[in-house]
Structure formats: C-alpha cells, structure tokens
Amino acid sequence: MSGRILLFVALALLTYGLWLSADFQQIAAGVAVFLFGMLALEEGFKTFTGGTLEDLLRGTTDRLWKSLSFGLVTTTLMQSSSLVSVIAISFLSAGLIGLTAGIGIIFGANLGTTTGAWLIAGFGLRVNIGAYAMPLLVFGVILLLQRHRTLKGIGYALTGVGLLFLGIHYMKEGFDAFKGSVDLASYGVPGLRGLLLFTLLGTAATLIMQSSHATLLVTITALASHQVTYENALALAIGANLGTTITAIIGSMGANIDGKRLAAAHLLFNLMTAVVAILLLRQLRWSVDLLSAQLGIAPADYTLKLALFHTLFNLLGVMLMVPFVDRLARLLERVIKVPEAAIDAPRYINEAALEVPAAAVEAIRKEIRRQYDSLRLELAIILREISEIASGIGDADTILSLDGAKIRLGQIDRRINLALTRLIRDKRITAYMATSLMNDCGYAYRIGRYLVDMAQILFAVRERRLKEAEQSLALDEAEIEKMINQRHRGRSPGAK
Amino acid sequence: MKTKKLLSKMADFLSSDRRAQQEHVGSIKAVLKKLKKKERDLRDKLEGERDPEKRAEIDAKLRVIYAQRTKGVAILKGLRNNSGAPG
Numbered sequence: 001m002s003g004r005i006l007l008f009v010a011l012a013l014l015t016y017g018l019w020l021s022a023d024f025q026q027i028a029a030g031v032a033v034f035l036f037g038m039l040a041l042e043e044g045f046k047t048f049t050g051g052t053l054e055d056l057l058r059g060t061t062d063r064l065w066k067s068l069s070f071g072l073v074t075t076t077l078m079q080s081s082s083l084v085s086v087i088a089i090s091f092l093s094a095g096l097i098g099l100t101a102g103i104g105i106i107f108g109a110n111l112g113t114t115t116g117a118w119l120i121a122g123f124g125l126r127v128n129i130g131a132y133a134m135p136l137l138v139f140g141v142i143l144l145l146q147r148h149r150t151l152k153g154i155g156y157a158l159t160g161v162g163l164l165f166l167g168i169h170y171m172k173e174g175f176d177a178f179k180g181s182v183d184l185a186s187y188g189v190p191g192l193r194g195l196l197l198f199t200l201l202g203t204a205a206t207l208i209m210q211s212s213h214a215t216l217l218v219t220i221t222a223l224a225s226h227q228v229t230y231e232n233a234l235a236l237a238i239g240a241n242l243g244t245t246i247t248a249i250i251g252s253m254g255a256n257i258d259g260k261r262l263a264a265a266h267l268l269f270n271l272m273t274a275v276v277a278i279l280l281l282r283q284l285r286w287s288v289d290l291l292s293a294q295l296g297i298a299p300a301d302y303t304l305k306l307a308l309f310h311t312l313f314n315l316l317g318v319m320l321m322v323p324f325v326d327r328l329a330r331l332l333e334r335v336i337k338v339p340e341a342a343i344d345a346p347r348y349i350n351e352a353a354l355e356v357p358a359a360a361v362e363a364i365r366k367e368i369r370r371q372y373d374s375l376r377l378e379l380a381i382i383l384r385e386i387s388e389i390a391s392g393i394g395d396a397d398t399i400l401s402l403d404g405a406k407i408r409l410g411q412i413d414r415r416i417n418l419a420l421t422r423l424i425r426d427k428r429i430t431a432y433m434a435t436s437l438m439n440d441c442g443y444a445y446r447i448g449r450y451l452v453d454m455a456q457i458l459f460a461v462r463e464r465r466l467k468e469a470e471q472s473l474a475l476d477e478a479e480i481e482k483m484i485n486q487r488h489r490g491r492s493p494g495a496k
Numbered sequence: 497m498k499t500k501k502l503l504s505k506m507a508d509f510l511s512s513d514r515r516a517q518q519e520h521v522g523s524i525k526a527v528l529k530k531l532k533k534k535e536r537d538l539r540d541k542l543e544g545e546r547d548p549e550k551r552a553e554i555d556a557k558l559r560v561i562y563a564q565r566t567k568g569v570a571i572l573k574g575l576r577n578n579s580g581a582p583g
Contacts, residue, residue, distance in 0.1 A: 043500070400531065401557075465520060468523065469520065469523035469524045473564050473567055483560070
C-alpha cells in the first residue's frame with residue numbers, strides 16, 4: 001500500500017515538473033528512453049542465456065581471476081551488472097558455481113559497470129550520438145519482428161543500444177537547454193556535508209531508477225553542462241555504486257540462501273568501496289589528476305575525470321577485497337546459515353532392535369524389507385524407462401512415458417506409508433521408528449521424482465513446437481494425483 | 497521491473513499469429529498420432545502377455561496414455577473453437 005502511495009506521489013511530482021519545464025521534460029524523457037533501452041538490451045541478451053552464456057560461465061569460473069574477468073567482460077558487453085548478477089545467482093543456486101566464483105563475478109561486474117561512465121563521457125558527449133541511434137533502431141526493430149529466436153535477440157540488443165544512445169542524446173540536449181535558464185550548480189554543497197548529502201542523493205536516484213548507469217548518465221551530462229560541481233558529481237558516483245547494491249538486496253529477498261549470501265557480499269563490497277572512496281577522496285582526486293595528465297585528459301575535462309574516478313575507486317575496492325574473497329565466502333556461509341531440514345535423519349532402526357524382542361524385530365524387518373524391495377524395484381524401473389527414453393528404444397520413446405513413472409512412484413509411496421501406519425497401529429514399531437522409515441520412503445520418492453523431472457528436461461524433443469505439444473499433453477499434478485487415487489484395476493479404457 | 501513483463505508480452509503478441517497457432521495444432525496432432533501407435537503396440541503386447549505383474553504394468557501404461565490422449569483431444573478441440581478453423 002505504502003509503495004502505491006509513494007508511486008502516486010512520485011508521479012504527481014513528475015507531472016508537475018513536466019508541466020513546469022520543457023527542458024525538464026526532455027531530460028526526464030532521456031532517462032526514460034535510456035532505461036527502456038537497458039531493458040531491451042537485457043531482453044536481447046536473455047535470448048543467449050539459453051546455452052552460450054552458460055557454457056561460457058561454466059568454463060570460465062574455475063579460478064578467481066577467471067570469474068572476475070567474466071564479470072568484467074560480460075558487464076562491459078551487456079552494460080548491465082544486474083543481469084550478470086542474476087545469472088550468477090541462478091548458477092550459484094543450481095550449484096554449478098561456488099560462492100567464491102559468484103563473489104568474483106560480482107566484483108568483476110562492478111568493474112565492468114565503470115566502462116559505462118567512459119562510454120557516456122568519452123563517446124556519448126563528444127559525438128552526435130543521436131545520429132548513431134537512428135540506424136540502430138531501424139535495424140533493431142526490423143530484426144525484432146523476426147520469428148527466429150537469435151535474430152529476435154539481436155534485434156532487441158540493437159534496439160536497446162539505439163535507445164541508450166537516444167536517451168543520452170535527449171539528456172544532453174535537455175541539460176544544454178536547461179543551462180540557459182537555471183543554474184543548478186549554485187545549489188552545490190561544499191565540504192564533507194556536501195559529500196555525504198550528494199552520496200545519499202546518488203543512492204536515492206539509483207534506487208528510484210533501479211540503475212546506477214542512469215544515475216551516472218544524469219551526473220555526467222549535468223557535469224558536462226556545469227549543472228553540478230565536480231566535487232558533488234564524485235559523491236553522486238559513489239552514491240550510485242551504493243544504490244545499485246540496495247537494488248540487489250531487494251532482489252535477493254525472494255532468492256534462496258545462496259542469493260542472499262551473494263547479495264550480502266555485494267553489499268559488503270560496495271559499502272567498503274564507498275567508505276574507502278569517501279575517506280580517501282582527496283588522495284583519489286590527486287591520483288585522478290595525476291593519471292589524467294598521463295592519459296592526455298585535459299585538466300578541465302571533468303566528465304572524463306569523473307569516469308576515471310569511478311574506475312579508480314572500484315578498482316581500489318576490488319584490489320582491497322580480492323585477497324579476502326575466500327574468507328568472505330566462509331564468513332557469509334557461517335553467518336547466513338541454511339535452515340535445518342524439517343525432517344530428521346534416519347537413526348532409529350538400531351535403537352528399535354534394542355527396544356523390542358528379537359522375534360518382533362525379525363518380523364518387522366521382513367515387512368519393511370518387502371516395502372524397501374518394491375521401492376528399489378520402482379527406482380530400477382524408472383532408471384530403465386529413462387535409459388529407454390535417452391536411447392529412443394522400447395515403448396518409452398517420449399517424455400510423456402514419464403507420467404506413468406510419476407503415478408507409480410506416488411502409488412508406492414502411499415502404499416508404504418499405509419503399511420507403516422498399520423505397523424504403528426498394531427504397535428509393532430514405535431512412532432519414532434515409523435517417522436524415520438517414512439522419511440526414508442520420502443527420500444526415495446523424491447529421488448525418483450527428481451530423476452523423472454530431470455529426464456523430462458534433458459530428454460525433451462529438441463523441436464520447440466513438438467516439445468510444447470508434449471508438455472501440454474503431459475498430466476499435471478492434479479491429474480496425476482487423481483490417477484494415483486484410482487483403485488480401478490480392471491480392463492483399461494478403450495481407445496478413442 | 498514491470499516494463500520487463502510488458503516487453504515480453506509484446507514479444508509474445510508479435511509472434512503468436514495464426515500460422516503459429518496452426519503449427520501448434522499440427523504438433524499436437526503429431527504427438528497424438530504417436531500416442532495412438534504406442535497404444536496399439538501396447539495392446540498387442542498385452543494380448544500375448546501371461547505374467548500378471550507385467551500385464552498390470554502394461555495396463556497402467558495404457559491408462560496413462562488414455563488420459564493423455566483425452567487431454568490432447570480436449571486441447572485440440574479448444575484450439576479449433578478459438579481459431580474458428582474447420583475441423
């Protein structure tokens with residue numbers, strides 16, 4: 001509810017601002033187009049996350065320097081650290097990469113975002129970037145309308161880049177026009193107070209726009225048209241770095257434990273980098289001046305100097321944190337713990353042998369053995385079925401055959417549980433023993449279900465339409481439940 | 497972000513034209529045909545089988561196929577009704 005009120009207030013303020021000034025309209029439209037461009041770019045790259053990116057990720061994250069480079073390169077290419085973070089989190093959750101590799105990717109992604117500032121300051125403001133946007137948009141939209149998945153992906157990516165360029169163009173024009181009427185730089189706050197205030201402002205702006213890139217774009221274009229002082233712009237850049245972390249934390253709230261750990265690592269890294277940048281601001285500025293002179297950047301070229309500052313403090317953060325990545329991973333694993341499983345491990349069988357007379361134990365053993373044998377047999381049947389699907393022989397040649405396995409698994413699980421309930425009722429085993437045995441059956445049932453679910457993914461037909469058709473014919477959970485419950489053992493229904 | 501959803505919906509809209517629907521109908525028909533053949537094979541197998549356990553296994557498979565085919569026919573009917581295409 002409060003979110004909606006906030007949105008309403010923000011929209012009302014924005015409407016007032018847009019009505020008040022045509023220049024503000026242009027700046028706001030620039031940000032909107034830029035953000036939409038980022039979304040389109042992400043959408044485009046998502047097309048390639050079906051295989052290429054995953055293969056790359058799997059092969060390039062076995063060492064810390066490799067995962068760092070992966071984060072750096074992919075973020076540079078995609079200009080979106082959030083997409084890279086999401087991929088890292090999903091891979092971490094699937095257990096394909098470790099937490100250390102995940103942290104490495106996040107650090108690399110942070111370095112990768114700094115290229116955005118260079119792109120805007122070095123390219124976006126120097127050439128008529130709007131002219132580049134037009135052909136990109138035209139080709140992008142044409143490709144976007146194609147049915148072929150790869151072409152569509154390329155179309156989204158091109159449209160994304162085109163929109164990014166167009167957004168930068170609008171912002172530049174808007175700020176240039178703004179310069180004539182209002183002097184925002186006069187609101188600049190010097191000293192430590194200004195540093196903290198503008199850091200906060202940068203964080204807030206990134207939170208609202210959900211993109212540190214957009215904040216950097218506004219900062220750099222404002223700096224280029226002297227609407228913000230260099231000192232305050234540096235603080236805004238630090239704030240943008242912090243803001244992007246908060247977005248990651250909000251994103252990880254619904255994520256699993258690994259996602260939370262990675263988000264915590266992200267927060268620690270950016271917080272530390274921001275603190276170091278604020279504490280060493282004077283030294284960093286001095287280093288920027290020194291390096292600028294060596295790189296041939298003019299002393300008054302504050303936009304490029306800001307990009308250099310952004311790169312330097314992120315690099316400093318990485319250099320300070322990299323030696324402690326393993327320790328950080330261990331710390332996070334210790335602090336953010338996996339919740340304990342709700343079911344106990346099996347441990348009562350031996351105790352049972354001590355509690356009940358020998359003859360009774362033997363009878364129970366036989367009874368349970370019978371149930372275990374049928375469970376084992378069921379797992380063997382499933383393995384056979386999966387192997388037949390994999391090799392395309394026998395009558396189990398489609399993933400639809402796996403529905404039968406699901407039903408059988410459900411039936412046997414129910415039968416064993418019933419048998420155990422009967423044993424408890426007859427006071428032949430204790431409730432504790434039964435719980436342990438039921439857990440074992442539960443494990444076996446889940447192993448079977450996971451095998452079947454994985455087989456459904458792995459051995460689905462490659463042709464997309466056929467796969468969709470098979471999936472739509474596959475029985476859903478409710479239908480499977482219904483069939484498990486069917487006691488009917490007579491003649492099977494006739495063909496249609 | 498909400499816009500992401502909007503963007504994917506737009507993509508869906510642009511690609512879900514009549515031809516795609518027809519292709520979907522064709523794919524379902526192909527799978528149904530495959531299931532029918534499988535059903536026939538299993539029935540033949542059932543006739544020659546004397547082992548009660550194996551008979552029960554085949555019988556269970558036949559019931560699953562029957563349920564899948566019934567579902568497929570219903571989907572096909574629904575698709576045809578929606579598109580108004582001739583049967």
